[in-house]
Amino acid sequence: MIRIRTGAPRRALFRARGRARLRTRTGKRVSRLDPPRIRRVLTLGLPAVWGAAAVTYKLVCPLARQDGLEARIITSAVFFAVGAGLILHVRGTLLRELRQLREVAGAAQNALLRPLPPRVEGLTVAAGRLSASRGASVGGDLYEVVATDHGVRIVMGDVRGHGLTAISTAAAVLGSFREAAHEETELPHVLRKLERSLGRHLRERSRAEHPANGAPAPHSPAAEEFVTVLLMEIGPDGGMTALNCGHPWPYRLRGRAEPVSAGEPLPPLGPFPLPVELPLLHCGPLLPGEALALHTDGMEDTRDAAGRFFPLQAALTEAVRVPPVAPQTVIRAVYAQLLRHAGRLPTDDAALLVLRNDRRRVPVQQGETVRRESTMT
Incomplete structure (x- = not known):
């Protein structure tokens, strides 16, 4: 870019422009260098x-x-x-x-699975991922945390398999969630939109792989594709609600790791339609100072040389034994133990997301209490 001072002679301006660009026979301007x-x-x-x-x-x-x-x-x-x-x-x-x-x-990978902000509406957030695809930092695992008018909404998902097809499916689900999380007032409506978006993506893939078919062929890879999804919403009071489609339940971190289970999960998205009724599952409150750890099954399915599975709950407990719970520290400690346990890079994608509630209860003069989002001191 050429900067011209105010009041510069016009001939100097034309000379500068002539030195900076050449005009080809087609009229397109190109740089001399x-x-x-x-x-x-x-x-x-x-x-x-x-x-x-x-x-x-x-x-x-x-x-x-x-x-x-x-x-x-x-x-x-x-x-x-x-x-x-x-x-x-x-x-x-x-x-x-x-x-x-x-x-x-x-x-491109960061645009798909973009880095999360360190704080979202009073929650401290940290995430980590390992991809089984050589040369890729993004695989079939997906996660996102967004602040909406309805609360903080979280998605953690796992696409069957890994590679380029899993990345494209993860992109379809993430794109739909980022839009639906803000537009839909109810969490079940968000899940419905994810289901429709995934079905449309699989149909388009099937048409690209088998142009003669309008729907996924019975033996095509798209017909066997599915995605496990965990949708969660954390309200201003810390109350947690969830919808689980075949995904592992998270862990609550408060001095130790305790599994959060709110009932039987729904089937994964893809092979079967969702039921007509999608009742919200209440997971209790996330109290100030407590943390929540969401993960994909690649964390617990990693095996060592003897075939033993990685003890994720024990690793989380070890990482939060000394308070306060620091999400970034938990991520580093758990992945270090995971790599030591496997002795190599895992054969499946593995993602871990940790959120800590940094909101606190502030007393008012009338003796009541209100929850206000602020940093814990």
Whole structure:
């Protein structure tokens, strides 16, 4: 961008614009110094220079036409240098392209499963994830925490399998939740919208895989796709309600980890339609100073070399034994134990989300109490 001072002569302005841009025959403006174009020229030019140097040596240099041992050694050294230069040049080009692809992939993954804010309506939030897909930080696990007019709403889900298809399904569910969490007044309506969005996504995938079919084919991967989902809502008073579609129940953290179970879960989204009635499950209050840990089944299904499952409840209890509960510390401690237990990267995606209630009860003059969102001191 060129900055022109106020009152600068018009001829200087035109000269500056002429130096900055060129106009092609089609009328498109292009930069005189185009970095991608320069990189393309270097990519093609340097190998040509190396090759020209080798051919010139072979045709012009007298040593190249001699049969003596010394001449052969020098010729071999020249061609070795040319070959090494070409290999290093190709390697550098590939590394630059790989770095650019990783940056683009990282930006896309963060847009899908964006980093959570450290605080949401008086709740301190921290999350961690491990992807079983090599080279990816996002897999089939999904989570989100949003502050709405109806309370803080949370989703934790797990798409069957992992890889690119699981990522696309997770994107469909997350996109629907981010919209429905604000628009729908009731949590069951949010779940209905997630079900419709997932069904539409699976139908579109099936049409792309089998254009002749309008619905998922019986033996297509889309027909076997399902998503376990846990929807939770934390009200201003700390009261928790939930809808569970085949997902593991969370743990309440207050000096130890206690499982939160509010009844039998619904079937996962995808293979079967939801029942007509979706009664809310009440999970009790999340008191000030207490925390809630939501997870996917990849945490508890991780095995060690002897085939033993990872003891998630014991790991959470160990992480919160000394108060206060710090969500970020809990995340680091549990994942460190998980990696030590497995001895390698897990074979399934594993996500963990911890929320701590930092609201407190403030007394008023009339003897009543009200809940006000503020930081615990």
